Amino acid sequence: MADFYPYKETEEKWHKVWETDHTFKFKNDGRPKYYVLEMFPYPSGYLHMGHVRVYCIGDVLAHYRRMQGFDVLHPMGYDAFGLPAENAAIKNKVHPADWTYKNVNHARGQFKKMGISYDWDRELATCDKEYYKWNQWLFIKMFEKGLAYRKKMPVNWCPSCETVLANEQVQDGKCWRCESKVAQKDLTQWFFKITDYTQELLDGHKLIEKGWPEKVIAMQQNWIGKSTGVEIFFKEADTQAPINVFTTRPDTIFGATYIVLAPTHPQVEEIKKRVEAAKVKEIEEFQAKVKKMDITVLTMVSMEKEGVFTGAYAINPVNGNKIPVWIGNYVLMDYGTGAIMAVPTHDSRDFVFSKKYKLPMILVIQPEGKEIKVEEMETAYEGGGKLVNSGQFNGEENIAAKEKIADWMETSKIGKKKINYRLKDWLLSRQRYWGTPIPMIYCEKCGVIPEAEKNLPVELPRDIEFTGKGNPLETSKSFVNCKCPKCGGAAKRETDTMDTFVDSSWYFMRYCDNKNNNEIVNKTIAENLLPVDQYVGGAEHSCMHLIYARFFTKVMRDMGLIKIDEPFIKLLTQGMVHKDGNKMSKSKGNTVSPDDMIEKYGADIARLFMLFAAPPMFDLEWSDEGVEGASRFVNRLWRKMIENMENIKKINGDYEYATLTDSQKKLARKVHQTIKKVTKDIEVEQQFNTAIAGMMELYNVFSATELEVNKPNEAKLLKFVTSNFTLLLAPFVPHFAEELWERQGGTGSVFFQKWPIADEKLTVEDSIELVVQVNGKIREKIQVAMNTSQLETEKIVFASERLKEWLVGKEIVKKIYVPNKLYNIVIK
């Protein structure tokens, strides 16, 4: 009967020790710090495998740095505000707070069972009033600096839930909760002025590009959407009223044959006052039609371009041409100026539109080689060429002319160079209960003013009945009615709460000083602990959370609270966990419960499988057989490691390499090679699967090597192998390694041992198999000593009988020698 690794007792034992010893506490003892952070979870019931995966990845990195002598800060908390808690309240009549804290407790239990090396003294939940107080404090500071403001805007509105929805909560034009059709509604909402930082958010990428996946930076750039162009000042022909358009193609200005306004453009209302009744009716019918349609974003692309002529004309400022002003469904009010100049010859959208409504076209770019005739065009020509019909710019290369025309427009005051961004200000108010109350007060006398700092936090009231109708906070009289902090008169509170992305935009700073009741974070402490050296999380947060957190960092820096420019030096984005080819999810019914896994195999085996099955950034395909495999490896290793444990406990001193047998030498070298490989795989490649594969190879060599423990030198070698192997295993299978470390007589926790360093000399083999090729094809393999000279190698190569067959009667053209690798003979 084979021995099995007693995972249950071992894991329980070490959990207790780690807890009582505060093994993973940030010591603050002056060693260099290393801050490892994984994105904290939303505590919706149970942690799933996707969570477990991120935390295991982060834990490997935390343990590794710890063993390298860093004082590691590795905290965990809960992103605890959000809609699911409120939905549970509506459905099951539990208070969101009770529901949430129950889940938090369960999640904490799961973390502890996984044995992740957190500093539990730093735990926080964003729904704690000690936490959200600082959300409110920050909000007020931002309000004072003009970075938080109120504006009326069309927003997504669910008529059934009676609440505003975030863009990401609108799916196919329907509410994610009740599936009713989402409408647009003009509402006054709170915004953060993230657009003040747009260019810095782009520039900041330079500071982090070495540590972040290229993909995430590209996604952020895409999201921010910088485009450089010119705003051109058109004027209405009759009234001289300005109509500004934004274009990235000033080189095509002479080809503009009409203007298209967004249906909601303010100038449309002005035009309506002047045109005849039939026209007004036509315009209004079109406006109504577009308003009804514009919500289902997905259909936008395929939607047919439509428009109506407004009856008004504009003057093209470059040539005085009188061109019609249209409104169209393909022009968006919230990008650029909400108006475009249409150049049908060189823009595919304008081309389609003008064909449909038989609008005129002027060609202004003629490509090299083939002459284009307007009458024969079937699509817009969007390539380059020489300008024609373009006044003084005729004959210029269009690309070069862009800048020239822009300059000319600026000097002749008919346009202005402009940079446009896709990024909008951040709408942060929500008409929901389970979030941070926005700490603003409406006083009839004093206006909109912030709550006094000494009165923070503005606490969420308990006296709420959750019906799913309306804004819950509005129903609490004790909450709404308050005193004006300025004049002391009766006033009303803001009843909207903050988007939960606010909570997660600075939580990593609060971990540094989570118990501070006087400051959001102490300046000196923040200076010592920030930034986060290694962040781990899902790529799905590339554009929301990771941009918001960068924004907050810059805002807080400008407030003098912290000194860093970027919050996360290195970012690792891990792939999703799949099963049977699908994303693991409750709705697909293909979930695997972490609790069950831990029960059946223990935490270490579950970890080992997940780290081995795929590199962190790949999606991971779950495999029950794979877990079995990991389990077999751990048990095999266990047997091998404890086999002679008692005998080596008392052994001290280094083994002597020279007197070992060949296979023992091979084992010694393998240890050094594995140290080198595992170190590189963790630190450079962040590829844990190959690190584990390397350790499996080490096991294979280890188990194939005969060692006699009663021979002192061999016992010393065994001790060397065992201890180094244990150290390498520690970040991956922490309980297992801690137990082995204790059993071999190690002192202290394995996590405070020095990470081993490979002896370079011993990482190389003493002889290698040299590949001999003829014309690039392998024809022979020869065993030669390491670093055999080219001359010596040649002698051996040409002595080969087998090779002679290939060379007979041929002329040798060239010989290529790659030391310790290959010898290639090129023949004719």
Add this chain to the structure above:
RNA sequence: GCCGGGGUGGCGAAAUGGCAGACGCAGCGGACUUAAAAUCCGCAGGGCCUUACCCGCCCAUGUCGGUUCGAGUCCGACCCUCGGCACCA
């Protein structure tokens, strides 16, 4: 349409321009066992040659071309797939 990944055995995956498939899973054969499980040992990309074996050869990293003594890796075109953005002017 634009941007960014990715396409390698039955499967998850490895490979500073230098032996493709490390490591593992599943599979097959054997040992142990009354038997099975567990464990241990061994085989293992496809094809051809061969009675069979060894040996040997040929073909193989999405497709087609190129650079190179040599390409999974570099270059060009294309196909498929995943993710993001998308009437953004």
